[in-house]
Amino acid sequence: MQALLAMWAEKFTVYPDGAELPTHHDHCLGCGPNNPHGHHLRALRHGDGVQAWHTFDNRHVGAPGIVHGGAVATVVDDLYGCLLFLEGGPAVTRQLTIEYLAPVLIGAEYRLQADVVRREGRKLFVAARATEPAGRAVITSTAVFVKVSVEHFAQGSPPGVPAD
Numbered sequence: 001m002q003a004l005l006a007m008w009a010e011k012f013t014v015y016p017d018g019a020e021l022p023t024h025h026d027h028c029l030g031c032g033p034n035n036p037h038g039h040h041l042r043a044l045r046h047g048d049g050v051q052a053w054h055t056f057d058n059r060h061v062g063a064p065g066i067v068h069g070g071a072v073a074t075v076v077d078d079l080y081g082c083l084l085f086l087e088g089g090p091a092v093t094r095q096l097t098i099e100y101l102a103p104v105l106i107g108a109e110y111r112l113q114a115d116v117v118r119r120e121g122r123k124l125f126v127a128a129r130a131t132e133p134a135g136r137a138v139i140t141s142t143a144v145f146v147k148v149s150v151e152h153f154a155q156g157s158p159p160g161v162p163a164d
């Protein structure tokens with residue numbers, strides 16, 4: 001676990017506009033490349049925010065052909081987690097809201113964007129949206145993240161993540 005925490009700390013650095021951001025860790029449900037159930041999200045810095053292009057597959061189906069709302073929330077939450085790399089330190093989700101404006105479809109590509117709306121003490125107020133290629137928003141979201149120390153994550157040592 002100490003090695004993982006040290007690795008995380010190194011990820012909080014400067015990323016130029018357009019740069020691909022790192023994953024949280026290899027088994028992260030949102031972005032980890034080695035999680036077979038995961039979304040394998042890849043996020044890029046976009047101005048002061050982050051963006052990603054994402055296509056859901058049948059592992060995340062709810063109603064036939066339509067993405068499960070919880071899977072959508074997972075990806076949005078993880079995108080906010082990528083925004084933290086630009087903030088210079090970790091934070092965790094304290095509140096997450098999703099407005100489901102239209103069905104998110106399996107196999108369709110969406111553009112996701114997340115930005116910090118304002119900072120207040122240890123709180124980050126953030127907002128995100130997913131849009132179709134034609135530009136229509138299918139979801140919008142807001143969230144409150146609370147900054148924590150890296151040691152916050154020492155509370156957990158989940159399966160598949162090496163604890164030393």
Ligand SMILES: CCCCCCCCCCCCCC(=O)SCCNC(=O)CCNC(=O)[C@H](O)C(C)(C)COP(=O)(O)OP(=O)(O)OC[C@H]1O[C@@H](n2cnc3c(N)ncnc32)[C@H](O)[C@@H]1OP(=O)(O)O
Pocket residue numbers: 007008009011023024025030077078080081082084090091092093094095121122123144146148
């Ligand atoms: C590579 C590096 C990765 C590093 C990790 C990056 C992320 C990991 C991966 C990313 C994956 C994706 C991300 C994930 O999945 S993160 C995983 C999911 N989230 C969690 O596990 C968090 C669990 N919660 C906690 O640990 C505690 O509750 C924390 C530490 C967050 C705060 O506990 P604490 O006892 O200290 O504080 P508090 O709860 O009294 O309140 C805190 C503040 O918030 C204000 N407040 C509360 N509600 C609202 C509201 N609705 N609107 C506006 N404000 C609200 C409240 O008034 C207070 O304000 P203030 O009094 O301070 O002014």
